[in-house]
Structures are given as C-alpha cells and as structure tokens.
Amino acid sequence: MIATVSTLAVAITLIVAIPKMPRWDRVKKSFFNGEVLGETFPKLLDAFVLDIKIFLWSVPIILFIAMLVAVTRNSRSPALFPLRILAVVYVDVMRGVPVLLWIYLIGFGVPGLGLERPWNSPLLWGTVALVLTYATYVSEVFRAGIESVHESQRAAARSLGLSNAQTMRHVVLPQAVRRVIPPLMNDMVSLQKDVALVSLIGPIEILRQAGIDKSKFASFTPYVGAAIIFLAITIPMTRTTDWLLERERRRTSGTRVS
Amino acid sequence: MQKVVKSFGANTVLNALDLDIAKGEIVSLIGPSGSGKSTLLRCINLLEPIDDGEIWFGGIDISVPGYDPNPVRRRIGMVFQSYNLFPHMSVMENICLAPVRVLGRKANDTKAQALALLEQFGLADKAKSYPDQLSGGQQQRVAIVRALTIEPEVLLLDEITSALDPELVGEVLDAVRNLRNTGMTVVLATHEMSFAREISDTVCMLDGGVIIEKGSPESIFTNATNPRTRQFLSRVNSR
Numbered sequence: 001m002i003a004t005v006s007t008l009a010v011a012i013t014l015i016v017a018i019p020k021m022p023r024w025d026r027v028k029k030s031f032f033n034g035e036v037l038g039e040t041f042p043k044l045l046d047a048f049v050l051d052i053k054i055f056l057w058s059v060p061i062i063l064f065i066a067m068l069v070a071v072t073r074n075s076r077s078p079a080l081f082p083l084r085i086l087a088v089v090y091v092d093v094m095r096g097v098p099v100l101l102w103i104y105l106i107g108f109g110v111p112g113l114g115l116e117r118p119w120n121s122p123l124l125w126g127t128v129a130l131v132l133t134y135a136t137y138v139s140e141v142f143r144a145g146i147e148s149v150h151e152s153q154r155a156a157a158r159s160l161g162l163s164n165a166q167t168m169r170h171v172v173l174p175q176a177v178r179r180v181i182p183p184l185m186n187d188m189v190s191l192q193k194d195v196a197l198v199s200l201i202g203p204i205e206i207l208r209q210a211g212i213d214k215s216k217f218a219s220f221t222p223y224v225g226a227a228i229i230f231l232a233i234t235i236p237m238t239r240t241t242d243w244l245l246e247r248e249r250r251r252t253s254g255t256r257v258s
Numbered sequence: 259m260q261k262v263v264k265s266f267g268a269n270t271v272l273n274a275l276d277l278d279i280a281k282g283e284i285v286s287l288i289g290p291s292g293s294g295k296s297t298l299l300r301c302i303n304l305l306e307p308i309d310d311g312e313i314w315f316g317g318i319d320i321s322v323p324g325y326d327p328n329p330v331r332r333r334i335g336m337v338f339q340s341y342n343l344f345p346h347m348s349v350m351e352n353i354c355l356a357p358v359r360v361l362g363r364k365a366n367d368t369k370a371q372a373l374a375l376l377e378q379f380g381l382a383d384k385a386k387s388y389p390d391q392l393s394g395g396q397q398q399r400v401a402i403v404r405a406l407t408i409e410p411e412v413l414l415l416d417e418i419t420s421a422l423d424p425e426l427v428g429e430v431l432d433a434v435r436n437l438r439n440t441g442m443t444v445v446l447a448t449h450e451m452s453f454a455r456e457i458s459d460t461v462c463m464l465d466g467g468v469i470i471e472k473g474s475p476e477s478i479f480t481n482a483t484n485p486r487t488r489q490f491l492s493r494v495n496s497r
Contacts, residue, residue: 156342159303160356160408161332170355174346252345252388 029219036221040213044225047209051195052233054123054205058131058191065135070142071168087139094136100197102129107201126198134191141183145176178248185241189234206230263310264297264467271297273467274311279445281411284438286454286475287447289464290490295447296339298464299414302445303336316411332360335405339417341397343389343404349376350385353404361408368407375403379433395426402433413437415446419453431457451494455479463487 018024072080072087094102107126111119118124149172157167177184199208206226213222264272271294279285287295300306302313304320304327313321320330343352350372357368376382379399389397398418405413415434419427427450434457437444448454454461454475461478463471463486471484482488 152338152340152342153344155300155305156336156338156344158305158327159331159334159336160404161328161360162356163328166359170359171344175344178346253390 031220031224033217033219033221036213036217036219037225040210040217040222041225043213044206044209044222044229047204048206048226048229050203050205051192054127054130054195054198055192058127058134058195059188061131062134062138062191065131066138066142069135069139070146071173073139073143074146076164091136091139094133095140097133099130099133099194100200102133103197103201105129106132107198122201123198123203126201126203130191130194130198134187134194137187137190138184141180141187142176144183145180146172148179149175181241181245185238189237192234192237193230264294264301264306264308271467272301272308275464275468277462277469279412279443281443282438282441284434284444284457284459285446286458286461287445287464288449288451288454288461288478288490293464294467295464296416299336299416299445299447302412303334303414304330305336328360332408333410334412334414335408335410336414337398337401337405337416337418339420341389341394341401341421343397343401345389347388348385349381349387349389349392349400352389352400353407356404356408372403372407375406376400379403380429393423395422395429398422399426399430399433402430410442412443412445415444415448417447417449419448419450427453449494451479451491463490465490 021027069087069091072083073091075084103126106129107122110125110128111122114120153171153175154167157171158164162170196205196207199205199211204212206229210222210226214220263270263274271292275294275298277285277298287298289295297306301308301321302315304325307323308321311321312319315330315333319325320327343349344355347355350369353372353376354365354368357363357371358365373382373385376385379402381396381399381403384392384396384400389400392400398421402418419430422430431453434444434446438457444457446454446457456475458475460472461475462469463478463482463484465486471478471482471487478487479491482491
C-alpha cells in the first residue's frame, strides 16, 4: 500500500515536471521522433544481430578462460607456482586498463602485423580484446566464489578419499558457481553492452549503425532506438537469472526466514 | 603413533604424543577444549601434515612427507562435528559420491547399498532431501552413512554428538555399537562422558597435546590416578 502510493507520487511528479523544462520540445523532437524511429529501427535490429553474434561467441570462451585462471590461482601445488604467477600478472594487466584501450591496442595492433585475411580483421581482434579483458573480470568472480566455499567442505571431501581435482570439480566448483551467478550475470549484462565498443574500430553493429542514422536524419532518435533494443535483451536476462536462482533456492533449502 | 608433534605457528597442539590403536578397538579421546583431540583425528586422516613423529597404519609410515594421502583416506572414514554435508547435493548424492568417484563402483549398486544403510539409520525417506531440509541430527546420521559407504577399516568420529539432540545420541550410540560387531576400529573425540564410558575399550585423557592417562573406561572414570584427569572429570560430572 505504502509502496503503491509512493510510486504513484514519483511517477506523477516526473510526468508533470519533465515537459515543463524549457527545451523539452526540442529534446522531444530530436530524441523521440516517431517517424525517424520507424524508419531506422529495422536497420538497427539488423545491425544488432552482429552484437548478439559477438556476444554469443565470446561468452563460452570467456567462461572457459576465466574458470581456468580462477582454478589455477586457487591451486595449492608448489609445482604450479609459475602458472599462478602468470595468472596473477595476466589478471592484473588486463584488468588494469580500460576495455576500450585494449580494443584499440589489440584490434588495430595485431592486424597491423600484416597478417593474411581473414586473420587481419579488426572485428576478430577487437573481439579477442573483449574476451581477454572480460575473462579477467569473470575469473575474479569465480575466484571469490571458490574462496567462499568453507574449508570444512574440502576437508569432508578429502576425508572421503577424493583427490584435489575431484574435490574441486564435484564439491567446490558447483557450490562456488551457484553462489556467484548474480555477479556473473552482472558481468554478462556489462559485456552485452560493451560489445558495442568493438564498433569503434570498424564493424558496423548497432551503435555504429545508430551513429550513421543519426547523421543521416540529423536526429538522436536512433540512439534511443538502440537503447530500447539493448534493454529488450538485458532486462529479460536479469529477470531470468533471478527466477532461476529463486527456484534453486527453494529446491535445496529449508524454511525461509521472513 | 609415535612422538607426534603438530604446531600451528607458535602454538604446539600435539606435543610428542604416543598412541597405539589395535584393530577393532574403540578408543575415546576425552579432555578439555584445545587439548588436541580434533587435531589428533585430523592428523590420522592426513588432513593436517604433522611436524615430527610417525604415524603407522597397517605396517606403513603414512606420515612421510609426499606420501599419497588418498589411498589412506579411502581406508579411514571421518565424521565431523559440523556434519559437513555437501549442500548442493541430495542425501543420496552425498552418500554415493565417494563410492562412485573414488572406488569406481557402479551407481546402481551403490544406491542399493546406500538405501540399506539409510534404512538402518532411520533415514530411508530422506534420500531425495537436501541437507538444509534436514534437522541437525538427521544431517549427522547422513554424514555417518556417507563415511560408512567407503567401507573404511577405521572410523574417526570428531565430537559427532555435540550438536545432536539427546534423543538422537542414543541412536548414534546404537550405531557405533553395531560397528563394533563388524570389527570396525573407531577413534572418537567426545565431550559425552557417559557415551565414552559405555562405548569404549580404551579411554585416553588428553591435556596440553599429550595423553596424560590411558586405560579402560572403568579405571579412568572410577579410579583415575592423574589429578588433572580427576579434576576434569569432576568438573564435567558436576554439570
């Protein structure tokens, strides 16, 4: 009841206040032009297919590299010390520089080496830059998850005779991954948006298409169209995760504290 | 075990401790908190590397650094004070994990065996439940079943009744009594003096990382010679 009233109050204020702004008419014409939207929207959707493709290629590779790095950093064998160092350096370096900079550096740098087609495509190397950067973010999420599994779980698994690797695979990782699904989805939503950064080195995906249409129609409406398309993907993504988590929680846990 | 030393930093928890355990013997470790009971059990299972001394098991010194702990752990079951069930697995999955993954048993055979054990422990209807849906007592009984399915020669029980309600302690007692008939060697750390007195062949009183007195339950509980043991028992009994 209180929630409804306060929501209503905020909504009414916004609806009344915004059109009172001095330049609302101009903003409305430039950003919310129905005609321009209708004309550019299909092209934006077409361009968005490339975003989706880049995203879908990247995710499995990112998860794989991230898991490998996280498990390596968490290994305890003295023999793996050099690998642990390597993993730390990789994460520190990739994570310490903005994604955009890596896209420029790798996306322009590697094709500059004079590789043959198709290995000289900025699209390919821009995506590689995205994957390598995001893998470090996600590896840190996995690592936090692994470390959150209580030591006693390992003790129980080892006492049953499971090897280190088996303990990791059957006991630690399943719990770790479940726990980090919310932050993981957060990174995936970020990735879905950052895919658009690859456009800055050439490929025509949605953000670049919107830029082209903006100039053509002298209107910012294509950007709003692009924003709508992004939201149409990212919001259901987040809601689905919440729903999956809730279902899992209900399946495995006891009575809920209200 | 001979002259076993275990320290955590400057804190020496086991201080040249000697202990012989015969096959089929049921040994209780009693003593105040921090006396080294749990650490001793963890060292036997090689969960903690020891700093000095030797642990012999079946004619082999298993405490040598670099000795593969997994074959040893397969022959030693352990049950923890806090159950340590795997929360993401059902009761059945918890129980079948080690037999299938470690011993390479067929899943179906293991399931049948697990069901029989669950029945014996009054848990037949809980096979599909998850640990968080069970009471503490039920969880601990599942943990015991889980330790038994690797068919260990030695069972280590680390204060397993500390978290159980009184009604269930009796049930666990019965279970351990049954184990005695199977010739299982059991080492248990406990604060339940009546439990220790009833179940053990030998009782060891630990204090300051050494066994200060060892003997039959009768001699320890009615006729302790060490003043520290008498003091400890009178405090415990006056509760």
